[in-house]
Amino acid sequence: IGEIQRFLRDDGSVKVSRSLKETANRIRRKKDELTKELGRQPRVSEIAEALDISPEEVVFAQEAMREPASIHETVYE
Amino acid sequence: MTFHNKMELRFKAKSENEAFARVTVASFVSQLDPDLEQLTEIKTVVSEAVTNAIIHGYEENEEGWVFLSAEINDNEVTIIIRDEGQGIKDIEQARQPLFTTKPEMERSGMGFTIMENFMDHVEVTSEEGKGTTVKLVKKLITNPNQALCN
């Protein structure tokens, strides 16, 4: 039964790499939007507030843009 | 053992550093590409333990250092959070759900209970006047295909 539970859970799970990539895309769109609106590069806090996450989380998610979190993903997606 | 990595960190006992500590551990652990739920669990327990060190251990005296280490051995993560603050008188009592010595701060008394729920192993050692160490261990499901074969 433990294995079945584990299987069910895995089946419904979202990998961190994918979730970060989605957040990173939202950050990039918000950044472009705010850059136009403000006529300057937005501050970390402005992005964070607009997306309702902490500045530290903005930094973390942005990293997903630079490199795939795993080789697996580069190859298979 | 095929994969090993380790980091050790210390930072000032400022409430600003709680989010910093949480993201630092998350970014270290994300090397294993766990599922989102597990990463959220880890971030939550780091938050609880670091907050305890800052507000209970040092009572927000910013001169204090909070020590944090994270180690990966294959798919197992060990996180140690330590302070050199005032320590805990009665650990068993402190670990009870809803027990708190700071009810006035709207503390829920659920920090240790959350750690126990989200981690596979929680070890607390403490000495009054010397400080507190919390060791947290969790096995991550890092490859869903592998789980299918078990």
Next chain:
Amino acid sequence: MTFHNKMELRFKAKSENEAFARVTVASFVSQLDPDLEQLTEIKTVVSEAVTNAIIHGYEENEEGWVFLSAEINDNEVTIIIRDEGQGIKDIEQARQPLFTTKPEMERSGMGFTIMENFMDHVEVTSEEGKGTTVKLVKKLITNPNQALCN
């Protein structure tokens, strides 16, 4: 001085930790609320210095530790990256644009030049057989309204 914060970190000389170091410093510095351009500059220099420690200092021997500290004093950030690796023979030469001792690895020889361009102050000390320390200082423009008044 009104705002002070400090963190110290060490991690294994593994290439996986380059991204980790970059996120850790950037997330610490985000307390000063820089704009995204300044943040990218800081991430880039941390990347360069940490990569140097790993591939030149330790030649990718994963047993080595890379030491990193970041300190905030008001709006000034000081980042120190240190290794106990093989050291640099001739620092002045090493800092020249395009100079590299690893042309075979597609190194650009631009690491130090990038650090100098993005930071206000770059200090390199090194001893052969003992290791290398890079100190990087940058004043951030942390408040756009204030900048307008200058």
